[in-house]
Amino acid sequence: MDAPVYSLCITLYNNAATVKRALDSILAQIDDRFEVVVVDNYSDDGSREILEDYAKRGKINTLVEKHCSRGLGWQTAVDKSKGEYVVVDLDMDDEFKPELGSLLRFYHEKCEGYLLAAVADLQSAWSKNVTIGPRALVEGLGGWPDVQLYEHSNVWGKAALKDRYVWTNFSLVTSVGEHPERKTTFGRFKFTYMRYRELLRQGRRPFMPGERKGPMQYAAYFLARVSAPFMKSFKKGTNRDFNPRDKRYFVKFEV
Numbered sequence: 001m002d003a004p005v006y007s008l009c010i011t012l013y014n015n016a017a018t019v020k021r022a023l024d025s026i027l028a029q030i031d032d033r034f035e036v037v038v039v040d041n042y043s044d045d046g047s048r049e050i051l052e053d054y055a056k057r058g059k060i061n062t063l064v065e066k067h068c069s070r071g072l073g074w075q076t077a078v079d080k081s082k083g084e085y086v087v088v089d090l091d092m093d094d095e096f097k098p099e100l101g102s103l104l105r106f107y108h109e110k111c112e113g114y115l116l117a118a119v120a121d122l123q124s125a126w127s128k129n130v131t132i133g134p135r136a137l138v139e140g141l142g143g144w145p146d147v148q149l150y151e152h153s154n155v156w157g158k159a160a161l162k163d164r165y166v167w168t169n170f171s172l173v174t175s176v177g178e179h180p181e182r183k184t185t186f187g188r189f190k191f192t193y194m195r196y197r198e199l200l201r202q203g204r205r206p207f208m209p210g211e212r213k214g215p216m217q218y219a220a221y222f223l224a225r226v227s228a229p230f231m232k233s234f235k236k237g238t239n240r241d242f243n244p245r246d247k248r249y250f251v252k253f254e255v
Contacts, residue, residue: 004035004061006104007083007135011073012092013041019050025096025174027059035061037081039073042066047092071151075144078135086138088131089152097174106255107132111166115141115159116251117152117244120171128173131155137164145234149198157239160249167244168253189216196224203235204242 008026012019027036038060040048048065055063062080066073074088085107090096107116115137120128131152141158144151159165196206206221207213213221 002032004081004083005033005085006030006035007078007081007086008034008036008090009074009077009081009086009088010036010038010090010092011041011068011070011077012038012043012047014043014045014047015092016043016046016050018094019047019092021095022090022092023054023059025098026090026100029096029098029100035081035083037062037064037077039064039066039068039077039080041068041073069146069148069151071144071148071154072146074151075146078138078143081135083135085132085134088144089129091128094128094173096172099170099172102255103130103170103172104132106168106170106253109255110251111168113137114164114166115156117156117165117167118170118172118253119167119245120173128171130170130172133159142237145202146232147198147201147234149195150202150204153242153244154202154234154238156244157242158237160242161237161239165244166249166251168251170253189220192217193220193223196221197228197231200224200228201231201234203233203238203240205240 008030015022036059038051040051040063042065051060051063054060064076064080066076068076078086078088103118113134115131115133118130118132129152137159138155141155141162143155145154147154156165199206206224
């Protein structure tokens with residue numbers, strides 16, 4: 001086929017229960033202008049076999065198996081893709097509205113040449129975003145860092161430093177993954193620790209000004225401060241005080 005216009009970049013780990021629903025909701029709204037690139041973080045719950053079946057039927061153009069963080073997974077997908085534009089952060093524990101075409105039309109009409117964060121107006125909005133941008137811009141920014149959290153805001157922040165970042169309120173997600181592993185006390189502590197650690201690795205502030213902190217937050221922060229120096233740093237070029245929802249970057253969604 002001709003070189004695709006859009007590369008849909010997907011990563012997953014152990015989403016066997018939801019991956020068919022998620023993939024089908026995306027595949028139903030694309031044509032030959034799109035390619036689908038999937039990076040599987042060595043799933044062991046049957047996800048891999050499902051993905052291989054989709055690849056054999058030509059529904060997935062490129063399937064890669066790689067041990068990776070979320071950030072490295074996105075970057076691997078981008079590296080393996082060929083489209084002029086990349087569409088990143090389509091999680092396989094979610095289901096998607098038939099609105100991808102509307103979002104892309106908005107991008108070309110209002111945000112062409114920029115890195116766009118389409119932010120879901122949901123309670124879990126910080127993790128339910130879609131990023132769209134030209135491949136040339138993404139490559140110039142250095143791509144996604146090898147971190148487990150805040151990998152997208154890292155790239156958005158670097159784009160903002162070059163006056164190439166915009167965001168809008170738009171939810172492509174219709175069914176949201178619940179993340180039951182975060183509902184236990186240990187799960188919440190582990191997630192909080194990971195948040196602080198990944199922010200420290202990127203030179204970002206773990207706490208917002210005036211934020212109230214309890215014993216769990218202090219303990220998680222102490223552990224993050226101890227462990228972060230032993231991990232690879234991604235502080236270079238980071239926009240330390242970047243707020244991805246700053247009104248100066250906002251573009252109203254209209255098509």
